[in-house]
Structure formats: C-alpha cells, structure tokens
Amino acid sequence: MSKVVLITGGSSGIGKSIGEYLTDNGFIVYGTSRQPENYPNSKFPILQLDVKNVSTIKSTVDTIIEKEGHLDVVVNNAGAGITGAIEEIPEAEIKANFETNFFGPINVIKQVLPQMRKQQSGLIINITSIAGYMGLPYRGIYSASKGALELVTEAFRMELKAFNIKMTNIAPGDFATNIAAGRYHAPLLENSPYKKPYGDTLNLMNSHVNSGSDPQMMAKAVLKVINTKNPKIHYKVGEFLQKFSVVLKRILPDVVYEKMLMNHYKL
Template sequence: MAKIVLITGGSSGIGKSIGEFLTERGCIVYGTSRQPVNYPESKFPLLSLDVKKRNSIETSVEAIIKKEGKIDVLINNAGAGITGPVEEIPEHEMKANFDTNFFGPINVIKAVLPYMREQRVGLIINITSIAGYMGLPFRGIYSSSKGALELITEAFRMELKPFNIHMTNVAPGDFATNIAAGRYHAPLEKDSPYKSAYGKSLDLMNAHVDSGSDPILMAKVIYKIMRTKSPKVHYKVGSPMQKFSIVLKRLLPDTIYERLLMSHYKL
C-alpha cells in the first residue's frame, strides 16, 4: 500500500526534491507552501500551509486525513535562514525564525500525532542542519533554532516510542537551494562594528550554498530512512568535511575548535 507523506515546504529546494523522488517511487505525496498558486508545475499536490499559523496547519492535515484516511510520514522541512550579528538582529526577527524553525515543526507534529497514534504507526522526520551542532558566527540564531529542534527530537522520540511512532533528525550541510534568497539578512550598516567581519562571512556563506550538493542526495537518504525498521536518532548529510566538523567538535577542546571556526570564517 502506498505511503501517505506530508512534506512542509515542498515547493522548492530540498522539499521539492524529496517530494518528486518519493512520488516517482509510488508514494502519495502532499507538499505545502504559503502560496501554492505560484507553483502550478508541481509534480505533487501543494496545500496552503504556513507553519506559523496553527489554523493553517490543522486545515491542511484534516484535508489529507479526509481524503486519504491517514498520514504515514511527516517530513518537517519548512524552514527559514537568518544571518547577522546577534547584537544587531531585531528581537522580532529572532522570534520569527524560531516560530518557523522550531515552534512550527512542533505544531505540525502535534497536528498529526492523534492520527498516527490511532493508526499505531507513524514516522516523523525533522530536517535540521549541520549548523545546529555548533554556534556559527553571524548565524547564531539559525544555529540555535536548528539545534533546539535537534534536541527536542531526542526527547520527543522517547515519549512516542510506546505508540510505535518513530522520530528522527536529518541534518543537511550546504545544498544548492534558494535558501539564501529567502533568509533574513541583518543589513550591513556602514557604521557597524561588525561591518568587515560580517561582510566576509556573508560572502562565504553564500558561496557555500551556491556550490552546495544536489538536493537529490537528501531525497535518497529520506527514502532509505522510510524503509528502515528502526531509524537512528540523528542522520547527517553533507560533504565529508562538514560531517567531520561535528566529530572534531566532540574531540577537540572548545577553545581550539573555536579558533578553527574563526579561521574558517576569516575572523
């Protein structure tokens, strides 16, 4: 029987690649977008959903249940980037990022859990980020929101085990997507004490995205997880160096690791 899959943020980038890949393999996929009408060429249905609005979430989940009778897999992919010196990012932008990257996924999970619990089976995959494993300069809010999602997944999955509902994290590194175009950038103020360092880091971040991996790699990992009986707690998908950076953080003294990061970002 075909798996019923809900992917938040399915109109572009990683979400779109996952949706197309799963559709080609016989899954019934529903993606989401805040403006589905802007993507008439989507190869799978796109529902109108804003992860920051609970009514929007509940309406979309109920529509899938009404049509399909169940949701087998939830892929929390919708997310937003944010860059800038922590001191200069407006508080409302910080909160908006957490609303999208942290509270949004939690509220989507809450909406599907009653149905998965009734089915006595389900899989929830949270797309986080390798950036969530470390505090990166001028990406501190993004690192924090994704890191928070990583940690709450660890707790959440233990609470769900009695109901035969599995949960896991998949942390991508840099992929060639349009995330840079959609993220909030704190402006480069000419009188900012961070102007030079932030400018260099911003150029480096954009270059990493432009030269990132093909999102199809993420789609293949997701499909493999869906076919795994007992998913692991964490998966990392990225270049060998990006994945090795997480290992180094565990092995090296904090100050040495910090110096490596500062050198990488030319600080």
C-alpha cells in the same frame, strides 16, 4: 498500500526534491506552501500551509486524512535562514526565526500525532542543519533554532515510543537551493563594528550555498530513512568535511574547535 507523505515547504529546494523523488518511488505525496497557487505544475499536490499558523496546519492535515484515510510520514522541512551579528538582529526577527524553525515543526507534530497514535504507526523526519550542532558566527540564531529542534526530537522519541511512532533528524550541510534568497539578512551597517567580518562571512556563506551539493542527495537519504525499520536519532547529509566538523566538535577541546571555526571564517 502506498504510504502517504506530508512535506512542509515542499514547493522548492530540498522539499521539492524530496517530494519528486518519493513520488517517483510510489509514495502519495502532499507538499505545502504559504502560496500554493504559485506552483501549478508541481509533480505532486501543493496545499496551503503556514507553519506559524496552527489553523492552516490543522486544515491541511485534516484534508489529507479525509482523502487518504491515513498519514504515514511527515517531513518537517519548512524553514528560514537568518544571518547577522546577534547584537544587531532585531528581537522580532529572532522570534520570527524560532517561530518558523522550532515552534513551526512542533505545531505540525502536534497536529499529526493523534492520527498516528490511532494508526499505531508513523514516522516524523525533522530537517535540521549541521549548523545546529555548533554556534556559527553571524549564524548564531539559525544554529540555535535548528539545534533546539535537534534536542527536542530526542525527548519526543522517548515520549512516543509506546505508540510505535518514530522520529528522527536529518541535518543537511550546504545544498544548492534558493535558501539564501529567502534568508533574513541583518543589514550591513556602514558604521557597524561588525561591517567587515560580517560582510566577509556573508559572502563566504553564499558561496557555500551556490556551490552546494545536489538536493537529490537529501531526497535519497529521506527514502533510506523511511525504509529503515528503526531509524537512528541523528543523520547528517552533506560533504565529508561538513559532517566531519560535527565529529571534531565532539572530540576536540572547546577552545581548539573555536579557533578552527574562527580560522575558517577568517575572524
């Protein structure tokens, strides 16, 4: 029996690559988008879902279970970028980012758990970010929202162990996707004290995304995790130096690591 997979944010970028790769490997895949009508040629069905709207999550999950009878893997991939000096990012935008990157995945998890508990099986993969392991300048809110999801997964795993439901994080580095286009950018204000360092950092971040790794690397990592009997808590996927930065944070004194980051961002 083919495993049924739900991927939030499955219409483009990493989510699309994961969906196509799993479809090619014999999985029954359902992706989601807030506007599924924009993707009529998708290799797998795209259903309407907004992670900030619980009723759309429930409707989509119910539709899949009614049609397939089971739901085996959920990939919480939908997310949003945000940049800016924290002082200058409107509170509403900070809250909106957490709604998508943190509360959204939790909403999805809450909707699928009853079915997985009934099955006594299931796997939930949260797509976080290597940025979630460190507070990055002008990406602090993004780092915080992804870091929060990393931590809550650790707690969830222990709460779900008795039901044979597994959960893990996969933290990507920079990948060549359209995330920069959909990211909220706090505007570069002419009279801002952050104008030059924020502008320089923004250009650096965009260049990293544009020259990022092939999203197929993430798709292969997801399949490997699905086929792992007991997935680890944390996985990192990306260029060596991006993954190694997490190791350095663990072993270097805080002030040394901070100086390394500031040198990298030329601050």
